[in-house]
Amino acid sequence: MGKVYGLFGYPVGHSMSPIMHEAAFKELGQKANYHAFNVKPDKIEEAVMAIRALELGGCNVTIPHKVNVMNYLDEIDPEAAEIGAVNTIVNQGGKLKGFNTDGRGYLQSLLEIAHTLEGKSVAIIGAGGAARAIVTVLVHESVSRLVVANRTKIKAEQLIERHKSKATELGVMDMRELEYELASFDIIINTTSVGMSPNTDECPLSLNNLKKETIVSDLIYNPLKTKLLIEAESRGAKVLNGVGMFVNQGALSFEYWTGLKPDRKVMTKIVLEQLG
Numbered sequence: 001m002g003k004v005y006g007l008f009g010y011p012v013g014h015s016m017s018p019i020m021h022e023a024a025f026k027e028l029g030q031k032a033n034y035h036a037f038n039v040k041p042d043k044i045e046e047a048v049m050a051i052r053a054l055e056l057g058g059c060n061v062t063i064p065h066k067v068n069v070m071n072y073l074d075e076i077d078p079e080a081a082e083i084g085a086v087n088t089i090v091n092q093g094g095k096l097k098g099f100n101t102d103g104r105g106y107l108q109s110l111l112e113i114a115h116t117l118e119g120k121s122v123a124i125i126g127a128g129g130a131a132r133a134i135v136t137v138l139v140h141e142s143v144s145r146l147v148v149a150n151r152t153k154i155k156a157e158q159l160i161e162r163h164k165s166k167a168t169e170l171g172v173m174d175m176r177e178l179e180y181e182l183a184s185f186d187i188i189i190n191t192t193s194v195g196m197s198p199n200t201d202e203c204p205l206s207l208n209n210l211k212k213e214t215i216v217s218d219l220i221y222n223p224l225k226t227k228l229l230i231e232a233e234s235r236g237a238k239v240l241n242g243v244g245m246f247v248n249q250g251a252l253s254f255e256y257w258t259g260l261k262p263d264r265k266v267m268t269k270i271v272l273e274q275l276g
């Protein structure tokens with residue numbers, strides 16, 4: 001029997017991770033299984049112990065466990081510690097190490113259309129877990145300016161507080177300010193769930209002041225084109241949906257578990273098939 005990998009979350013019924021990872025293992029001729037486990041909020045400690053007991057190769061971790069799970073691991077990678085959340089656990093012979101591949105996964109997909117981030121001015125909408133992962137990697141990449149705008153401004157301020165940086169000018173705006181200042185940004189990233197299916201007619205901000213060369217990016221992948229992206233594209237902006245981030249975060253987890261590079265094209269194809 002090959003290794004077993006898993007996803008711990010609640011609920012995980014609609015996750016595309018099992019089908020994506022199993023396709024990647026198959027493509028590499030590896031015997032392995034990936035199973036999505038529904039782990040209720042008060043059961044995460046026991047689920048982590050099961051990784052050792054059952055000798056799972058590793059796991060992904062999703063909502064609502066990404067922060068709590070850190071309490072039960074043997075070691076946390078420095079970037080995951082900085083983000084304050086873990087989405088990947090590697091079982092190193094019974095020693096469990098936590099990583100976060102969300103930020104790097106996003107960065108890889110952004111670089112496919114942005115090419116370089118040097119000197120770029122970036123606005124991030126939202127201040128939750130996904131925003132934290134992205135802010136952490138973008139500050140490491142030394143973008144020139146990074147502004148967080150959030151419905152609840154204090155949360156944006158708290159997020160920025162964690163990231164003192166010499167190379168990046170950090171700031172906070174409310175949504176109205178961001179709309180007014182939109183033309184001063186090269187990249188705009190929506191990390192909130194506004195516009196996600198079934199609420200596809202919602203848009204997190206007005207794009208009246210958008211300049212043409214801007215990249216507008218949405219972490220949502222269902223629908224593939226949110227109202228935000230449709231509107232941005234109609235104004236001549238370049239757009240990026242959340243499929244690339246989803247595939248890349250999974251591919252990076254896969255690399256941590258196996259030391260092998262999975263075929264991202266195969267993974268993307270199966271995800272797009274699922275999304276119809």
Ligand code: ATR
Nearest residue numbers: 126127128129130131150151152155191192193194
């Ligand atoms: P994730 O881990 O996906 O980032 P999260 O940590 O729950 O999820 O964060 C959700 C983010 O989306 C928050 O910034 C939230 O704004 P608040 O801090 O004001 O709650 C934002 N968000 C969610 N629903 C929203 C809505 N309807 N309008 C505006 N922002 C919303």
